[in-house]
Amino acid sequence: MVSVLVEAFRDLQVRLAETIERHETPEFKALDGDIARVFLDICRHAPRDAQEARTMAGFFLDLIEDKDAGDNAHLIQHVRTIVETCGGLRAQVMEIAHGAGI
Numbered sequence: 875m876v877s878v879l880v881e882a883f884r885d886l887q888v889r890l891a892e893t894i895e896r897h898e899t900p901e902f903k904a905l906d907g908d909i910a911r912v913f914l915d916i917c918r919h920a921p922r923d924a925q926e927a928r929t930m931a932g933f934f935l936d937l938i939e940d941k942d943a944g945d946n947a948h949l950i951q952h953v954r955t956i957v958e959t960c961g962g963l964r965a966q967v968m969e970i971a972h973g974a975g976i
Contacts, residue, residue: 876919876926880933883912931957 890905921927932954939950 876916876921877929879912879916879919880929883909883916883933886912928957 886905886909890902890909893899893902893905916930916933919926919930921930935950935954935957939947942950
């Protein structure tokens with residue numbers, strides 16, 4: 875389910891990038907709205923299993939990596955490794971009282 879939404883989001887992103895030059899057209903506005911809707915659907919989706927959780931984590935890491943200009947590539951790769959190797963494990967919930975310091 876979520877992998878279909880992730881692929882739809884990526885396809886819409888490509889289409890939006892192709893029409894960015896004509897950004898005030900109805901097609902652009904429709905694509906922009908579709909991307910926002912699909913992104914919210916992905917964000918609201920509760921993963922049903924470890925594979926969906928990995929798909930979602932990979933998707934969000936891809937977005938971060940695309941916007942990051944490589945500054946945190948090593949951290950992103952570490953998170954990808956953790957998600958892939960430990961995705962089925964249930965982590966204990968830890969409360970962050972004063973921020974993560976990131």
